Amino acid sequence: MSSDEYSIRVNGLGKCYEIYATPRDRLKQFIIPPIQRLVGREPSSYCREYWALENISFDIRKGEAFGIVGRNGSGKSTLLQLITGTIAPTVGTVETRGRVAALLELGSGFNPEFTGRDNVYLNAMLLGMTHDEVDERFDKIAAFADIGDYLDQPVKTYSSGMLVRLAFAVQVQIEPDILIVDEALAVGDALFQKRCFGRIEKLLSDGVTLLFVSHDQESVRTLTNRAILLKGGREVSMGSASQVLLDYRKLLHQEESDYFSKLMQPAADKVPAPAPAPAPQSADSNASSEGGTAPESSESSEKSQAAAVSGRADQMSFGDGGVEVLSVGTFGADDEPCAVFYPGDVIRIRVNCVSHIDTDSINVGVRIRSREGIKIYSWGTLNQDMQVLAGLREGELFWKRQLKAGEQFHVWLECDCSLGSNLYEIQASISYEGKPDYTAQRILHWKDEAAFFQTLMRQDEYFFGGISDLHMAARW
Structure with missing residues (x-):
């Protein structure tokens, strides 16, 4: 410069x-x-x-x-x-x-x-x-x-x-x-x-x-x-x-985890650090039994690309471990994968997870951000649990669900599309909630750029400006 x-x-x-x-x-x-x-x-x-x-x-x-x-x-x-x-x-x-x-x-x-x-x-x-x-x-x-x-x-x-x-x-x-x-x-x-x-x-x-x-x-x-x-x-x-x-x-x-681990040792014991990932194989592991080096196959090339993607994912995530977000997908009302929605459509978000420990008191949530980086909305299973505890709706508490080590599970989060035309990013998270009110939270896994979707307008049928549809009506 x-x-x-x-x-x-x-x-x-x-x-x-x-x-x-x-x-x-x-x-x-x-x-x-x-x-x-x-x-x-x-x-x-x-x-x-x-x-x-x-x-x-x-x-x-x-x-x-x-x-x-x-x-x-x-x-x-x-x-x-x-x-x-x-x-x-x-x-x-x-x-x-x-x-x-x-x-x-x-x-x-x-x-x-x-x-x-x-x-x-x-x-x-x-x-x-x-x-x-x-x-x-x-x-x-x-x-x-x-x-x-x-x-x-x-x-x-x-x-x-x-x-x-x-x-x-x-x-x-x-x-x-x-x-x-x-x-x-x-x-x-x-x-x-x-x-x-x-x-x-x-x-x-x-x-x-x-x-x-x-x-x-x-x-x-x-x-x-x-x-x-x-x-x-x-x-x-x-x-x-x-x-x-x-x-x-x-x-x-990291600093919050260090602080609360001293104050809440019982909860910290329930959520141990994840087991270390297996070490990557060295170049010697590709050698043939005769001592020669085997040529790189298409399979090893695919593994290299997968490793690069995994490295990017690691950079975009953090957490104490114990329970992990595997993937996030967006679906339409017919349960078919869908990445483009229109006002009035149903947006269904599936968060696929795996637990590496025996635990309960879990919250699975998402945050939606616009292309400009503005937070549009955040919500999780604990939000619904809090409504049940307050007597505002009926249903079982996800917060009380007992997860076993090695168990894979998924959570569906559903809403009507009321967003303006834009590209949106979904961030996914799994947290341990010591209390069912977000006052004793520890992030087990947070994943930026977990998924993306786009909203468009059918301008000749239904149109509005801004980031959200307020369902306004005119009267005269």
């Missing part, structure tokens, strides 16, 4: 903090090591180093939307502060091209004693706008913030939501080349968030570069093209947003 094509370039970035046990050690570190260097002695250290960020490198193209994900304490905010220049790196370099607008912390740059109106002028002028430019755009800023008479009240009287409204309204009106947003929008109400995301999408269409941090995976998937996953200040994964979010879910699952 040439230097003219990027907006942000991060190379070998790291930030180290010195941690002192007592204030006295801080004073010693300031005085004694310089004296020791002057007399030619090895300097002593009275602190320990904490690397909040270490060896991070990436480039972001102009007009690209880039996401940063990770748990609290993973280094996300530190990385953004380094990029915006509010703190200096210990090692490495950061280059940015163009005007940067950053929404990092609530009220950063605001004087709590000033009114909202005064802070608009102060903040905008600090960001490079003239007084006349602020006058020209003030009405747009006030309309976007939509805080009414509070605009002339001191900022210290604002709620966190009002504060972020005003801060975001100022940032997006300076016409930035780079917009950096760090989780601040999470405090806004649903209507304001919708307005913010609409504004962000408008900026992206105008060629603004977006650096976006959020714990909301669907927002990251929808807004960004690429992403990076951080853990403990280091890069875990970087690539397409969908792949990085899958790695993020795997990371969260």
